[in-house]
Amino acid sequence: MRDSRRARLVLALLLLTAFTLITLDFRSGGGGPFRTVGNTVFGPIERAVTAVTRPIGSFFASLGHLNSYKSDNAKLRAQNRKLLEELRTSDANRAHLLSLERLDHLAGQAQFRIVAARVVAIGNALDFEWTATIDAGSNDGVRRNQTVINGDGLVGKTLAVGPTTSTIRLGADPEFTAGARLAGTQESGFVDGGGHNPMTFTMLNTRAPLNVGDRLVTAGDTDNHDRPFVPEVPIGRITRVLPTPGQLYRKAVVAPFVDFTSIDIVGVVVAAPRTVPRDSLLPPSPSPTPTPGPGGTGGTGGTGQQSPPPSPGTTSGRRSTSPSPSRTP
Amino acid sequence: MSRRTALAGAVAITALLLQVTVIDRLHLPAGRPDLALVCVVAFALVGGPTYGAVLGFGVGFLADIMPPADHTIGLLALAYAVVGYLAGLVEDVEERSVVTTVLMVGLASAVAVVVFAMIGALLGNAHISLSAVAHSLAATVIYDVVLAPFVVPLVSGAVRHAEPAG
Incomplete structure (x- = not known):
């Protein structure tokens, strides 16, 4: 072992410089x-x-x-x-x-x-x-x-x-966070990168449905329509809904569509239109997401003015067309 | 001394560039080796604590400002300076076995991660969490230890070659 006063002095000066840089x-x-x-x-x-x-x-x-x-x-x-x-x-x-x-x-x-x-x-x-x-x-x-x-x-x-x-x-970076929206129900929240842990989605409405297989897109920003995130960009799919009893939010694990370990060709969005059609950029779903029924959670406002037109006449009779229900033995 | 400094600078910059353009692009399972850190330790083992601390600071600072880096500038400079100093303390052990060298690299990697994580946590860096630190500790130490038997003799040999008087 060899140590000297000079070496310790130099180290102290370097540490001081480093702390100054950090500050x-x-x-x-x-x-x-x-x-x-x-x-x-x-x-x-x-x-x-x-x-x-x-x-x-x-x-x-x-x-x-x-x-x-x-x-x-x-x-x-x-x-x-x-x-x-x-x-x-x-x-x-x-x-x-x-x-x-x-x-x-x-x-x-x-x-x-x-x-x-x-x-x-x-x-x-x-x-x-x-x-x-x-x-x-x-x-x-x-x-x-x-x-x-x-x-x-x-x-x-x-x-x-x-x-x-x-x-x-x-998106995998632990400091990464982006406003996100569930495709279909339009429920909003945000996604967080998890580092070595998986990405998560936090939904702000505790009553809305949140199911495995639901897909997420970026929510975009209402003030700056193209910064930091343009709307409607596909993010990922919910793979697991985490239990959050008594919390003011719901949380789920997200499998991102992008494989962050093999990215090569990317595009920086330098300009975006004011509006992008809802859910228009999502990849075709392997299992079609069920459309939310008209009697779901959307009726709390009571005005009915802003709700999307789901054409209730076509979806209401979906049970009656199915063949005879399963019989008890 | 000046030839060794030039050599150290060249090796360090090469290591830093290889790190971001090759090693990190490989996306090795669970983590990655820190080539620059192993080089700092290798040079410090030859050059002593003052040399190790100064070199560590310089290399760390370059790693701090090299593009994909996003943490607070100065964090790696601090961590590598400490590591260089500590590795330099065991400089003049005459018969340094491979085991000692490898242990030194492993210890240095652990110290670097802990210093980086502690100061980062003080600054409220969201990257630093207990699980992330544990993960980084394990991965960095193991990968660096694997790299050490290849890098350290190379560096020692290069230094001896640059300074035949030694």
Whole structure:
């Protein structure tokens, strides 16, 4: 063992400096100058390194083109078709193309204007964070707090944005939270990333039904219609309803549509229409969700003005058409 | 000293870049090794506590500002500085066995996680929960220990090569 007064002095000074840095950054709310420097300096380097470490090189060039378009989806689609013809050779390329097409499909349906990007780095400081660097930045029109999607649904949101790269917080991150809404019943709440634990949904209405298999979409924000989350982006499916007796909310485990461990091609939503048709972006359900009956929980207001038109005449007789009920032996 | 510093800087930056662009992209089951941390320990074992602390601080600071990072800047600088100092304390053990080295790396990883988690928790970082800390402790220590027998001899060899006088 060897120790010296000098070493301890140096350590003390370093710790003091570190605490100063922490305090400064904490006060600035994470948008300090060092973060900007880091993004500007290391973003391009990460892009370069990933371009080498990722086996497919040629696809990258094509996608770099795509990035610069940041125009409407028709252009992207045309580019896709061209790429599809060019790159029929490799399975990996085809997989990438497929995910790009699915992203394009989702964005096209919602009329989102997206900037397509690829993940160049994953962040996971000491196993506590779920973030990623993507190869699109402020030069491409990306801003802070924008929704990031892929063909399956919600990926996350943008944090610090550099000139050519941005950091995104993934939905699996424990600090991730987004307003969410149950498809069908329109009950609202929010989803939280869980880190190594699963994502959860917290529903604010304790009386509304919450069932396994229900699907969640982003709720969007009424004030800023496209920040941080645009509405109607598919999030996931309820897999387990957790018991919350006596609480003012209900909680459920969510299986996200997006596989956060294999994200590659993503799209940053840079502009969204004011309204997106309800539940229009959800994938086709394997088991059709039962439409809520007219005599459900919707009648508390009594006005009937805002309730969706469920055409009660067609659904009311659903029992009578079924064959004879089961008989007791 | 200057050649060793240059070597350490180059190795550390390479390690940090490989970490975010390759290792973390692999999405290994349950966690990931911290390549930069193992490198800091390896250099500190050769260079002593002052050297280890300064190097740890520098590498940690770079890890703090490297893009996908989202935690408060300074947290990793603090954690790695402590780790570098502690690893440097056992520097001049003449016959350092592989077991000692591996134990040092495991201990250093645990210290880094605990320091990071404690200060992070004080700042109200939502990433830090008891289960997350337990998970990170287990995963980081195990993966780093697995990495240590490969990285530490490489670094020692490189330092000896850079400074033949040693």
